[in-house]
Amino acid sequence: MRAKEIVFISGKGGTGKTTITSSFVNWLYKNGYEFVIADADVDAADMHILLAPRILKKESFIGKSIAEIRNDACTSCDLCRQYCRFEAIDIINSEYIVNPFRCDGCGLCQLVCPVDAIDMIPQTVGEWYVSDTNSGKMVHAKLYPGAENSGNLVTMVKHQAHLITDENDIPLIVVDGPPGIGCPVTSSLSGASYAIIAAEPTLSAIHDMERAIATAKHFNVPVGIIINKATLNEKNTQSIKDYANKRDIPVIGEIPFSRCVVDSLVDLKFTTDGCPELRDIFDKMFKKILEGLK
Ligand code: SF4
Numbered sequence: 001m002r003a004k005e006i007v008f009i010s011g012k013g014g015t016g017k018t019t020i021t022s023s024f025v026n027w028l029y030k031n032g033y034e035f036v037i038a039d040a041d042v043d044a045a046d047m048h049i050l051l052a053p054r055i056l057k058k059e060s061f062i063g064k065s066i067a068e069i070r071n072d073a074c075t076s077c078d079l080c081r082q083y084c085r086f087e088a089i090d091i092i093n094s095e096y097i098v099n100p101f102r103c104d105g106c107g108l109c110q111l112v113c114p115v116d117a118i119d120m121i122p123q124t125v126g127e128w129y130v131s132d133t134n135s136g137k138m139v140h141a142k143l144y145p146g147a148e149n150s151g152n153l154v155t156m157v158k159h160q161a162h163l164i165t166d167e168n169d170i171p172l173i174v175v176d177g178p179p180g181i182g183c184p185v186t187s188s189l190s191g192a193s194y195a196i197i198a199a200e201p202t203l204s205a206i207h208d209m210e211r212a213i214a215t216a217k218h219f220n221v222p223v224g225i226i227i228n229k230a231t232l233n234e235k236n237t238q239s240i241k242d243y244a245n246k247r248d249i250p251v252i253g254e255i256p257f258s259r260c261v262v263d264s265l266v267d268l269k270f271t272t273d274g275c276p277e278l279r280d281i282f283d284k285m286f287k288k289i290l291e292g293l294k
């Protein structure tokens, strides 16, 4: 049976999504669950800082192709430059040169070139890894700075995680999703069984939480909310709860603001280990997440 996916998203960066995801991972491991971790926050992956993966397999990730002109074959007809709507082709010292930062890889120049002087060259834009951690197998990735195609890389990370769960009959994948609501988030939600939104009681986080919920609903993925640092602004925390109540969205739990969370992270500890005072809250919250999967 295909493994279920629990995806942690936030709508906005900095709400504690990865801290909560890694705490969940640590709790699952300590309670004897089998699962695979997928770090789908490929633009700014950071789960590896706590999970300290030992890389078993590393592969290049090939993104879009970029045009390249062979000037020995080029007759300087100028057609490619005229047709390129991205203004990616320049004439430098009488030679036609593609600016790789402007080229969108559409391939139109190759189509219009009368002498077949243009090649489309696939670009390596990142890497993905399968690793061992003390909590289980992990698939993670790195997109090179400025590279695009992060949605496709997220799909690759999840695909590799499913290959591991299929091969080893593991029932669950825990996905640390990207922030925002863009292409990598929609890729991380595609096929997910449950989306957990990490929300903070600030106005901007509430606004972005609403957008993340709308995105998950669009993909028919059931949603639950965890309110992080809930005691920082009780009025906004109440607004989140009211919003959730009106829409029948479960509030899975509230994590109070606690200095021990920061201290744990500074010491490279899971908060589930470094915050004994939050243990009951984590226990209840994480059990509720698993109940929501059934
Ligand atoms: S592939 Fe498209 S964007 Fe790139 S140079 Fe050719 S026409 Fe321009």
Ligand code: SF4
Binding pocket: 069, 073, 074, 075, 076, 077, 078, 079, 080, 081, 096, 112, 113, 114, 115, 116, 117, 118
């Ligand atoms: S279309 Fe082909 S021949 Fe014409 S300028 Fe471009 S590369 Fe050269």
